[in-house]
Structure formats: structure tokens, C-alpha cells
Amino acid sequence: MPREAEPSLNERAFVVQALQEGLRVDGRAFDQYRQLELKFGEQYGVADVTLGKTRILVKVSAEVTTPYTDRPFDGIFTITTELSPMASPAFEVNRPTETEVLLSRLLEKTVRRSNALDTESLCLVAGQKCWSIRVDLHVLSHDGNLIDVSCFAVVAALRHFRKPDTSIEGGHLTVYTPAEREPVPLSWLHSPFCVTFSFYGEGEITILDANLLEEQLRVSSCTISLNRHGEICQIAKLGGTPVEAATLLQCASVALNKVKEFSTLLDQKLAEDAKRRNKGGLLAELSAENER
Amino acid sequence: MPLDTSTYNLALLRIDGRRWNELRQLRGQIRTQAAADGSSYLEMGNTKIMCVVTGPSEEGKRRNQGASSASAAGSGSSTSASATNAADILVSVVVGGFSTVDRKKRARSDKRIQELQATLAKSLAAVLHTHLFPRSTISLSLHILSQDGSLLACMINAATLALVDAGVPMTDYLVACSAGSTSSHSAADERADPLIDLNNQEEQELPFLTVGTLGASDKVVVLVCESRVQVSRLEGMMVAAADGCVNIRAYLDSVVREKGHRMVAEGAVEKGASMAMDIDV
Numbered sequence: 001m002p003r004e005a006e007p008s009l010n011e012r013a014f015v016v017q018a019l020q021e022g023l024r025v026d027g028r029a030f031d032q033y034r035q036l037e038l039k040f041g042e043q044y045g046v047a048d049v050t051l052g053k054t055r056i057l058v059k060v061s062a063e064v065t066t067p068y069t070d071r072p073f074d075g076i077f078t079i080t081t082e083l084s085p086m087a088s089p090a091f092e093v094n095r096p097t098e099t100e101v102l103l104s105r106l107l108e109k110t111v112r113r114s115n116a117l118d119t120e121s122l123c124l125v126a127g128q129k130c131w132s133i134r135v136d137l138h139v140l141s142h143d144g145n146l147i148d149v150s151c152f153a154v155v156a157a158l159r160h161f162r163k164p165d166t167s168i169e170g171g172h173l174t175v176y177t178p179a180e181r182e183p184v185p186l187s188w189l190h191s192p193f194c195v196t197f198s199f200y201g202e203g204e205i206t207i208l209d210a211n212l213l214e215e216q217l218r219v220s221s222c223t224i225s226l227n228r229h230g231e232i233c234q235i236a237k238l239g240g241t242p243v244e245a246a247t248l249l250q251c252a253s254v255a256l257n258k259v260k261e262f263s264t265l266l267d268q269k270l271a272e273d274a275k276r277r278n279k280g281g282l283l284a285e286l287s288a289e290n291e292r
Numbered sequence: 293m294p295l296d297t298s299t300y301n302l303a304l305l306r307i308d309g310r311r312w313n314e315l316r317q318l319r320g321q322i323r324t325q326a327a328a329d330g331s332s333y334l335e336m337g338n339t340k341i342m343c344v345v346t347g348p349s350e351e352g353k354r355r356n357q358g359a360s361s362a363s364a365a366g367s368g369s370s371t372s373a374s375a376t377n378a379a380d381i382l383v384s385v386v387v388g389g390f391s392t393v394d395r396k397k398r399a400r401s402d403k404r405i406q407e408l409q410a411t412l413a414k415s416l417a418a419v420l421h422t423h424l425f426p427r428s429t430i431s432l433s434l435h436i437l438s439q440d441g442s443l444l445a446c447m448i449n450a451a452t453l454a455l456v457d458a459g460v461p462m463t464d465y466l467v468a469c470s471a472g473s474t475s476s477h478s479a480a481d482e483r484a485d486p487l488i489d490l491n492n493q494e495e496q497e498l499p500f501l502t503v504g505t506l507g508a509s510d511k512v513v514v515l516v517c518e519s520r521v522q523v524s525r526l527e528g529m530m531v532a533a534a535d536g537c538v539n540i541r542a543y544l545d546s547v548v549r550e551k552g553h554r555m556v557a558e559g560a561v562e563k564g565a566s567m568a569m570d571i572d573v
Contacts, residue, residue: 226523240415
């Protein structure tokens with residue numbers, strides 16, 4: 001089983017010593033994120049997010065299927081993560097590493113279990129037809145903090161996504177092409193974001209957005225998912241060095257501020273994208289005028 | 293199946309008649325399996341777990357496929373023991389098909405189980421002195437016999453008992469307790485009471501979290517919350533859970549001391565000067 005190359009003893013000592021002196025190797029402040037960039041694709045539901053050297057691509061797709069028999073009024077919503085060897089030699093195809101399992105569980109808890117997407121709205125004909133929304137997440141480059149970036153990318157892509165419009169007449173379901181009817185957005189209830197804290201020393205040094213090297217050297221980590229209304233969707237501190245309870249409570253309030261920033265950024269990007277796509281409505285589209 | 297929790301406000305009694313800060317009945321045994329290096333059986337109400345520890349022993353030929361591992365330095369990614377000169381901790385969780393009301397077959401590769409295994413392995417790595425056993429493995433096998441809420445908390449407590457029995461040196465007991473909050477996330481009333489040690493019915497209905505602390509201190513090793521809850525409720529819930537942990541630690545300690553006491557009385561171990569525990573026969 002291939003493993004990530006471990007940092008050398010010198011690197012270890014240097015990074016940890018620097019952190020104890022209040023410095024990070026890349027010169028950031030302890031609570032500073034790297035540059036977060038979000039690009040939407042030509043199609044609806046494609047988001048390409050980069051945070052420093054970490055890059056993640058998310059694609060959302062929808063199809064009509066039959067619902068699960070035990071939940072006839074709910075649509076299907078799945079998130080699949082793929083950590084390919086392209087991102088890091090430690091990842092293998094068809095063999096989920098612990099990182100991947102924990103990442104997909106976290107996204108599941110943050111986005112799916114917190115009911116960010118109203119799955120009941122995906123139902124078309126109870127017990128017979130529903131939308132199946134599928135989110136595919138690909139890690140293109142791994143330089144730490146996969147969780148926060150993945151969550152941001154998934155939420156961005158889902159909010160950007162439009163599913164084809166449908167109508168039911170006399171038990172007959174019609175799915176319209178984008179040319180016939182404008183696709184409709186998903187029924188989105190709230191936007192949760194993850195913020196991951198890394199701890200060093202005896203748990204007294206806390207940093208945000210650790211890069212790969214810092215991630216390998218941390219003694220413990222804690223991921224808090226919130227929406228901007230201050231609702232915790234999930235907290236995961238899965239073991240590691242003990243941390244004072246007061247520190248964790250402080251982390252929660254820091255996380256809330258960060259989440260508000262993420263939320264504003266995403267709203268702004270979505271508005272920009274909507275503006276770019278809107279070429280003046282139906283009038284502009286139906287005009288027969290040509291550019292000469 | 294929604295549960296009517298509105299009755300709580302009438303008498304401040306929970307569905308099973310407890311008050312907010314009462315634990316369910318705890319019942320624990322250690323050294324239940326004669327053949328194992330360490331073993332325990334713990335009941336927290338109707339959640340029943342059996343834990344068997346093997347090791348510290350020399351590293352086997354192949355790592356157990358289904359189990360999650362962590363070593364002392366293991367943080368983000370699990371590192372192998374050979375590189376860190378500390379014992380590897382392997383945890384495997386077996387969920388009995390008969391443990392819940394509806395008999396469901398859970399695959400060993402279920403992500404939820406894998407997450408539980410990883411959580412246990414990493415949190416135990418933080419409290420055990422694994423550096424004393426380089427190039428060796430401590431493997432834990434937890435069998436869930438019955439589930440009725442606070443599953444993770446019960447697993448952590450059972451694992452601690454078994455590791456005490458196996459004689460693996462540790463900083464302090466790793467104890468865990470769950471805590472919830474009355475009224476669901478949508479109701480923004482400030483009068484919500486925290487509750488501790490939730491049962492399955494309460495877990496279905498209320499937001500809850502699991503806190504694992506190092507002994508009776510307020511150092512948090514594990515903090516898992518899987519439901520939506522206002523951030524302002526977090527503090528109350530964590531304090532209540534930490535309070536529960538103190539009580540659970542006292543109980544686990546009494547189980548260990550009682551067993552030690554009985555073993556000395558039966559002459560299974562000599563009361564030697566080397567024993568740090570003060571056992572009065």
C-alpha cells in the first residue's frame with residue numbers, strides 16, 4: 001500500500017518550532033486562509049475550486065429514476081468522492097483510503113444529513129418517479145485542507161446547478177429541454193461550510209487551513225460545519241491529542257465568522273455568474289439581429 | 293418515528309423517567325474472556341458492548357483488512373508503526389445483526405463503521421503510551437450486542453476498560469458521554485436544557501453530541517456531533533457531557549478496583565510492593 005512521503009526530521013522540527021514562535025512556513029497568519037478561488041463551468045453545476053495548490057472539481061448531474069421503496073416521497077441524493085492517484089501517490093483507484101472514507105462521511109453529514117437539499121422536492125410521482133441528484137467530486141491536486149475545499153465546492157456546485165423543468169399532465173411526465181423551458185434551481189434550504197482547525201504542541205496552538213506539510217505534522221484536528229445562521233451541522237474531532245474544551249468553544253465562534261465569509265463569497269460569485277449568463281432575457285434571445 | 297418530547301417541560305422528567313443529569317444504569321465487568329489479554333463488557337442502559345484486546349504483540353504478517361489503525365503520531369493520515377517506533381492500534385467493530393430492532397445486515401466496509409473504527413483508534417492512540425511498545429500491535433475487537441443510543445460513548449468506555457485489563461499503560465481513563473439538548477434545532481428558545489446519556493429514542497429526536505475526555509479533566513479527546521444545533525447550545529451540552537464523563541470515570545474506576553480487590557482476595561495475584569494501586573483486603 002503506497003504511503004505519502006513523510007516529512008523529514010528537520011522539516012518536522014523546523015515547522016513545529018516556527019509555529020511555537022508564532023510563524024507559519026508560508027508566512028500566513030494562524031487564522032488566515034490561502035487564496036480561495038471559485039470558477040463555474042459553462043454547464044450548470046460545475047464548480048472548480050482552488051485554495052492555494054489544492055484544487056477540486058465538482059460536477060452535479062440529475063436523472064429521473066424510481067425512488068427507494070422505503071422512501072417513496074423522497075428523491076435520491078448522492079455524493080461520491082474520488083481521490084485519484086493524480087492528486088497524490090498515496091491514493092489508489094478502487095481502494096478508498098481512510099482520508100477518503102472520512103472525507104465522504106464528513107460531506108455526507110454536512111450536506112446530506114443536515115438537509116441542505118430538500119430531497120422531498122425531488123419527488124415527481126410518489127413511489128414511481130423522482131430525480132436522482134448525483135454529485136461527483138474529483139480531487140485534482142492535494143495540498144492539504146481537502147475537507148474545507150470539498151465542502152465549499154460541493155455547496156457551490158449544488159447551488160449553481162439547474163435541473164430540467166418538468167410537468168405532469170394526466171399521469172404523463174414531461175421533461176423539458178433547456179431550449180423549451182428554462183431549467184430550475186434545486187430547492188436549497190441552507191448552505192453549510194466546513195472549517196478545519198489543526199492543533200500543535202499540547203493542543204494550545206491552533207491554525208486554520210493547514211497545507212499538506214502542516215497537516216502531516218498536526219497532533220489533532222477538528223472540523224466544524226456551520227451555516228451562516230449559526231447552526232452547527234456537524235463537529236468531528238475524531239481522536240488525537242486532547243484539547244481544552246474552552247479552545248474548542250472558541251474554535252466554534254471563529255468558525256462561524258469564517259463561514260459567514262465563505263457564504264458572502266459564494267453569494268457574490270453566484271450573482272456574478274448569473275449576470276454573465278443573463279444576456280438580456282427573452283427579448284435578446286429572440287432577436288433576429290445579427291452582428292455584422 | 294417521531295417522539296413526543298414536549299412532555300419534558302411538564303415534570304422535567306425524560307421519556308424513561310430520568311432527570312437531565314442522570315446516567316442510565318451502568319454495568320461493567322472486566323476480564324470476561326479468559327483467553328484474551330484484556331476484555332470487558334459494558335452496559336450503558338440497553339447499549340451493550342463487549343471488547344476484547346489482543347496485544348501488545350509482535351506485528352502480524354498482514355494488517356487486518358477491515359480494521360482501522362492509528363499510531364501515536366498518526367494524525368491526518370494513519371502512519372504505520374514501523375516508521376514511528378510506536379505501537380499500532382487496530383480496531384475492528386462488529387455490529388451484531390441482532391443489535392437493533394430491525395435486523396439489518398451491515399457490511400464490514402460500511403463507511404459509518406469505518407469512521408467509528410478510525411475514531412476509536414486515533415483517540416486511544418492519544419491516551420495510550422504506545423511508544424513503550426515499538427514495532428508491535430494492540431488490536432481491539434468490539435462487538436456491539438445491543439444498541440440503544442450513546443453507541444460511540446459506550447464503545448470508548450468499553451475499550452478503556454479492556455485496555456486497563458490488558459495492562460497497557462495509559463495517561464488516564466478515556467471516558468465518553470453523550471449529551472443532547474431539549475427542543476429541536478428550529479426552536480430558538482433559550483430555555484433548552486442539556487440532557488446527558490441519551491437513549492435511542494432521544495437520539496432520533498434531539499440534537500446530540502458525544503464528548504470523550506481524558507479522565508476527569510476537561511481536556512477533550514473526542515467531540516462528535518452529527519445533528520443540527522445552534523452554536524450557542526454547544527457550551528451547555530459540552531459542560532453537561534463533561535460532567536457525565538466524571539461520573540462515568542468514577543464508575544469505571546470502581547469496576548477496576550473491585551476486580552483487583554477480588555483477585556487479591558482470591559489469591560490470583562499477590563499483593564506485592566510493586567503494585568501501585570492501594571488495595572486493602
